[in-house]
Amino acid sequence: MGTEGAGERLGVVLLSGGLDSTTVAAHAVREGVRVRALSIAYGQRHARELAAARAVAAALGIELIEADAAFYGRLAAHSALTSADYAVPGGRPAEAMAAEVPITYVPLRNTFFVTVAAAALESWLLDRIEREGADPAGLEGRIYVGANAIDYSGYPDCRPEFYRALEEVLRLGSKAGTVYGVPMRIEAPIITMSKADIVRHGLALGAPLALTWSCYAGGERPCGTCDACRLRAAGFEAAGVSDPAAGVG
């Protein structure tokens, strides 16, 4: 359950409202970290997952910061998730999903997400130190991400070496890192889990999986055919449990 002692750990969890990030949020809360959640609307074609993020944060009893970054979807328009010029692919063989960078890749999305989360975290850390007198030596910052290198190995920004490089940027580019020596670590607790492992881990933590939303397509009910729906269904099936979310299956 993490390091015990006099230290204070502040964590910002990137919460999309999907299965993975909801499991990660429950994981962070269970570790005893003071947690804030962050949802970034970046011009997805579906706002449905933001409603899920609100419900999940409320169920976990944590504050949700909502960031309206619609500009990002327009600016990084080369993707099926942000542009109507591309179709969301469905029915691709599993090996294609793992080997290619799919068209659902949004340019530098995870770099952007982690940077925004780190800015919220650093602002929180500086408030604790400079306004409230907290001792920097007892502080630790964490950014929790739901990245997964198994099902999404095609995405360059889901790999551990990318996150190590980004931690170095946060250390070199922040006042928290350079002046106060407070680390801002990127935690990716499910990065090596299979989808079935994530389902099991989420259920064991009591994560509110019934409130989550995974579908890329943005209808009233999950489409059942996009990559996200298929990975989710396969995960629950492999875990041997039924999906508690409404409208699935």
Place this chain on the structure above:
Amino acid sequence: MGTEGAGERLGVVLLSGGLDSTTVAAHAVREGVRVRALSIAYGQRHARELAAARAVAAALGIELIEADAAFYGRLAAHSALTSADYAVPGGRPAEAMAAEVPITYVPLRNTFFVTVAAAALESWLLDRIEREGADPAGLEGRIYVGANAIDYSGYPDCRPEFYRALEEVLRLGSKAGTVYGVPMRIEAPIITMSKADIVRHGLALGAPLALTWSCYAGGERPCGTCDACRLRAAGFEAAGVSDPAAGVG
């Protein structure tokens, strides 16, 4: 004037509308790079500099992408530039400006700015490659920043080692870098120049310095007393020329 040959260089310039970024934009255009400018409104208390960015882009004949990131100012509120809770400091001795991280430090602002510029650049590169059939081997991407390590050595995110680390993140975290091997370099052409050098460089390039805006305070005319106004005035004085901007001095 950069590398000649069959290669195509695409550049995104972070343009605030101030003296430094305007000089950098003129520098990029002069290098023969295909340039787009990017202005990010992040909840500054003054919108005056955005109007300056529009005028500068028009004068240079380059497209301006405007990004409304007001959420960033709220989320990273621990700064005099984004929060009315802090006053903009003025009249500090020059050594204090260089030695401290000033309260005008906005958490991870340059990491955020460069990431957004890199997303616009990668989207442009992917459009050239995947839609328009450009050969990745002949492509190079550049992000131009007006960072300066002389007058702003107190800011951790104005130092060269920070930008080298961020380049590594862009390489590891992008499709352009991992799949196509197209570099996205961060160019900081004025990072080691004094303010007087920047003024001279800008004037030599024919940069539209008369259209620029530097003041932090956000009035109708520059306040003349904030750090930005004082550095600018000292730069023009040391360069031995008068500031062409309206309302100065």
